[in-house]
Amino acid sequence: MEIGTRAGVLGQAAQAVGNAFIGKGKCFICVVATGLIQKKVKDGATDEDVANTLTEQCKLYRVQEPAVCDGVIRLFAPEVVYIINNTNLTPNEICSYAFTDDCGDDFDRKHDWTVELPPGPKPPVEPEREPKAGAPRLKLLQLSDTHVDPHYKEGSLADCELPLCCRGTSGPANGKRLAGKWGDYGRCDAPVALLENTLQHIAKEHPDLDGILWTGDLQPHDIWNQTREESLSILRLTTDMILRAFPGVPVFPALGNHEAVPVNSFSPSTVTGRLSMSWLYDEVATQWAHWLPANQSGLVRRGAFYSVLFKPGLRVVSINTNFCNDKNWWLLLNSDDPDQELHWLVEELQKAERAGEKVLVVGHIPPGTPECRSVWSRNFDEILLRYENTVSGLFFGHNHWDEFQLFFDRAVPDKLRPYAVAYVSPSVTPYEKPNPAYRIYYVDGEHPDTTYSVVDHDTWTMDLKAANREGTPEWMRLYSAAKAYNLPSLTPSSWTRLVRDMASNDALFDEFYKNYYRDSAERPACDNQCRRKILCQQLQGRSRDTTPCQVIWRLFDAAHPTAAWWQLFLSRLSGTSSFLWKSVERMFQT
16 A cells, blocks of 8 residues: 555544544534523523624634624524523434434434325336337426625635635635636635526527426525525525526426525424514515416415426426425424425325326425435425325435435335436536536426426536636536436436446446536545445435445445445444543543
8 A cells, every 4th residue: 555545544544533523522512502502591591692602602612713603693593592492402402403413313213203194095106107209398497506696706715714705805815716707616606697697598598498497595605694685685686587588488496595594594484573484485475476376375475385287287396395404493493394394295296196297396405415304304205105106306406416316115125116316406606616507307298198207407517717717608518317327218217227337337427426516627536435425325315314325335345345445444443433432421420
């Protein structure tokens, strides 16, 4: 083993030990801080008192830059006080909610729930069908994670210490990395000019769109410096830009986690007054009314979800996935199917099944993403499995990467059956290194035997580095899924075979990884640990469940013997560090 390789191995080993200690340390700090805040609130502390205490802790433990500590905690303090006053959760439960991987599953074990499905047998499963050759198609655009930043400033500092840079307030550039005209690969969001150019290009290149799936996250990542007024202003700005670019084209929106202020905070409809969501949902209902029928306004104002008939026999159901987000602290107050959204989803799918309709489901956070609560994700999976004949497409955003998620029937534990695929669209924002992008889907169209399923999809992108250098973006079709991955069809089985093939075919994975970042000039290298993780993510329609990954990992390890040895070493090292930490904990027990 070369010295450089040995140093890399030792570095990863140190990181494995460090992560285990950091995780336990995170829990200890969380439990102590939570207990302190709970006592203060029960003793009558005000929002300001709580904000001051939390800000001190944030700065003391260097959780973030001081300005971010000040801003974020000021925004969150009122809901922290409200939630503590209205729950009887212990510090351990709260911290297990916040840091499930490190602090155990106390919260999940005590807050399990199941959405009831209608009685009666499930209809026989329809076999996978490839759409007829030459049949008409629908052409749909998915636009996701635009994250437009009205305060973006060309020539500003692009590698500042804050969660969002490329602003006049990011600090002096002084010869360091400068923000380009069209954006930057660092922690920088999309300038208004980039979004305008994107929409103008799409309108010119794709004048034949049948519909647009608009899957949320409009606001920039300045989570410490947001106001409700600015969030609504960006909602209106983006809506107006889409209306002007695509007059007369149906648009089906979904709400992103960044639309809320503070970020991720979506209170249930039982919360009234200043902490209710009416400030956002009322304006969302007004803006979405450009495309949605009036009879859906009540649902949007209640929880930002709705159901509309798109074409004869084809319905679009938009769900608010912020009710599954583990960064939504309001779930501590009520995590049991918030606002009965999944119960409503079952009712809509049952009606669609009776009517012989197919359904496209749109949302923001993919159900298999780790921050989607596992109990919510499990329920969604079970609902989807029950109505697999009805749901013909699933479309999400949030992750910013070009990817997908597969769902499996677990009736036979040692023979999982792929039954659905969720398409996860790339982002327009170049935040954290990808090139800006959008997706075009070709869906089996209107004919007597239609499946209304995705036949193919194209990802379009532009080279951000070249655009900043040359002065003008040049958009191009990066790839067609069917052609790039040699897929005979875009059925769940075909996507599953692709993941299996990528486990042992490095060239095929490299192609996927290139598309994952949209051929970004600054995409990071992906070692074996990274590859195993990304392969597993494509199989995780159910959050935090690695059951479908086991076979793929075995295939990967067989093709990469060094990776198999290293994974075993790391797992045992992690177990050793966990034992050491428990020994330290016992030293301090009385």
